Amino acid sequence: MGGMPKWGAVDLEEYIPAGDRGFILITTRNPSNKVYGTLGSCFYAFEKLESDEASDLLLKAAEQPSPWSLSIRNSAATIAKTLGFLPLALLHAGKAIMDGLCSLDNYLDYCGRSWNRIRRNSHRTRSRSSSTTADDKSLNMNIYSTYEIIFVGLEHRDKEDSRDAAELLKMFSFLYRENIEFDMLVAAATNPRLQQKQQQSMPKDKLAAPNKPPTWKQMLWQWAIASVEPILRERDRPALPTALHDLDGANPFDEDRLRNALALLTQLGSTMHNQRSDSYSIHPLVHIWARERPMTSTAEQAVWCQAATNVLARCILIQPPPDRLDLDERLRRGILPHVEHVRHCQRKIRSQLAENLEARKTRKRSWIFPLQIAPTTFGRREATEHTKFSPVYPRTATSKRRRLFKSQ
Numbered sequence: 310m311g312g313m314p315k316w317g318a319v320d321l322e323e324y325i326p327a328g329d330r331g332f333i334l335i336t337t338r339n340p341s342n343k344v345y346g347t348l349g350s351c352f353y354a355f356e357k358l359e360s361d362e363a364s365d366l367l368l369k370a371a372e373q374p375s376p377w378s379l380s381i382r383n384s385a386a387t388i389a390k391t392l393g394f395l396p397l398a399l400l401h402a403g404k405a406i407m408d409g410l411c412s413l414d415n416y417l418d419y420c421g422r423s424w425n426r427i428r429r430n431s432h433r434t435r436s437r438s439s440s441t442t443a444d445d446k447s448l449n450m451n452i453y454s455t456y457e458i459i460f461v462g463l464e465h466r467d468k469e470d471s472r473d474a475a476e477l478l479k480m481f482s483f484l485y486r487e488n489i490e491f492d493m494l495v496a497a498a499t500n501p502r503l504q505q506k507q508q509q510s511m512p513k514d515k516l517a518a519p520n521k522p523p524t525w526k527q528m529l530w531q532w533a534i535a536s537v538e539p540i541l542r543e544r545d546r547p548a549l550p551t552a553l554h555d556l557d558g559a560n561p562f563d564e565d566r567l568r569n570a571l572a573l574l575t576q577l578g579s580t581m582h583n584q585r586s587d588s589y590s591i592h593p594l595v596h597i598w599a600r601e602r603p604m605t606s607t608a609e610q611a612v613w614c615q616a617a618t619n620v621l622a623r624c625i626l627i628q629p630p631p632d633r634l635d636l637d638e639r640l641r642r643g644i645l646p647h648v649e650h651v652r653h654c655q656r657k658i659r660s661q662l663a664e665n666l667e668a669r670k671t672r673k674r675s676w677i678f679p680l681q682i683a684p685t686t687f688g689r690r691e692a693t694e695h696t697k698f699s700p701v702y703p704r705t706a707t708s709k710r711r712r713l714f715k716s717q
Contacts, residue, residue: 321345339576363389363399370403371413384413391417393593453598459577460599473570476550478579481591482600483610483617483654485646489589491571493640496624498553498562504626547623548616600654607661614654621647622697645701 321342325333335345343352358366364385368377377385392398402420405411411419463475481489552570555562571589574580579599580589591599600610621644629637 339578340582341576357394358389358396358399360386360389360394363392363394363396366396367399367403370400371406372403373406373413381413388413388416391593395592395594398594453594453602456579456595456598457602459579460602463573463577469566470569470573473550473552473566474573474577474579477552477570478574478599479613480550480616480620481580481589482596483614483651484620485650486591486593486596487588488586488643488646489591490640490643491567491587491589492636493624493644494553494567494620495562495564496636496640497549497620498555498567498623500623500626502555503630507628507630547619548612549619550616553620607658607665610654611658611662614651614658617647617651618655618694621651622694625697625701627697641701648698648701 321335322345324335325345332348335342346352357363364382367385367389368375368381373381388402389399392402402416405419406413406416460475460478463471463478466472552567553562554560571580571582575582575589579595580591582589624640624644626633626637
């Protein structure tokens with residue numbers, strides 16, 4: 310039996326005949342269907358090719374004459390790693406190289422350019438001409454077609470878990486693709502309320518000097534806390550996936566709702582769940598596709614990139630209570646790759662927005678799109694983000710903070 314039921318909701322027992330003879334092979338993306346296995350280890354997980362196998366497949370598909378030199382194998386290994394060792398993607402890459410569209414050395418640049426052409430032309434609804442070639446579409450869209458079908462189904466399925474799953478996948482695409490901890494998501498949803506309670510109960514002289522005068526580093530940290538407190542009390546609702554909203558009254562944060570959305574993404578094969586660390590990861594190609602879908606405008610990218618930034622900024626506390634120090638320290642250690650990735654995405658989006666604005670001015674239609682791009686703007690939100698992210702980089706920052714809180 311091949312393929313996964315459309316939403317992983319089909320009862321597989323209907324396809325298993327009565328009797329005790331014969332064998333039935335089921336391929337599925339839904340990990341919950343492992344319970345139907347009855348022989349040996351009951352299931353086999355096809356994750357990815359080994360690095361050498363992936364490189365060999367790419368070089369054979371590209372019809373590179375052997376024996377292959379070390380530089381050729383290194384180039385192939387880099388491409389294979391970027392493509393997540395996925396056989397279909399490696400075959401498409403090999404065909405592009407074989408057809409002379411690019412070489413092993415510049416394939417990744419070529420792939421990026423062709424994908425950008427697809428994105429640009431998908432937004433030129435008023436233009437009759439298109440510079441996107443059939444090779445571009447074959448190279449990219451055939452690889453991503455399965456993911457696109459799944460995502461379109463999510464968006465058109467009128468259920469809460471589907472809407473939440475689609476939003477989370479968009480936001481995840483701007484985080485680093487590995488080690489997206491469940492605790493990080495929960496902290497991002499619940500920390501603002503905890504922070505508000507802290508501020509309400511904190512005496513005005515909480516930051517007063519202890520028995521001995523504070524060092525200049527302690528004074529700097531105290532100043533940072535005091536300077537962002539008014540910002541943290543800001544009532545404007547930030548961009549966040551709906552499943553992470555924690556509203557007053559009848560709509561508080563629901564951990565079960567978040568779990569349901571994440572479980573759906575895992576069932577559809579869009580994410581992978583590590584039970585030991587209770588974290589999620591995304592295949593490299595899904596990660597790129599969810600972020601760079603041709604149907605996604607640059608403005609929408611900016612929204613979900615900011616949502617990812619908000620999650621990172623909210624998951625850590627400037628002054629965590631004693632019972633949260635260990636969790637806060639662990640989250641700070643784990644979010645550095647996410648911070649670096651989201652900062653890279655921010656720069657790329659800002660550059661694209663500026664390019665779009667310049668193109669509109671050239672066409673003398675900029676008055677239709679009253680968009681002002683200010684790459685150097687540093688406002689209240691940016692101040693909060695920098696204050697939250699700054700201790701993430703130095704390795705010794707958390708131990709210094711621990712000593713600081715013990716001295717108070």
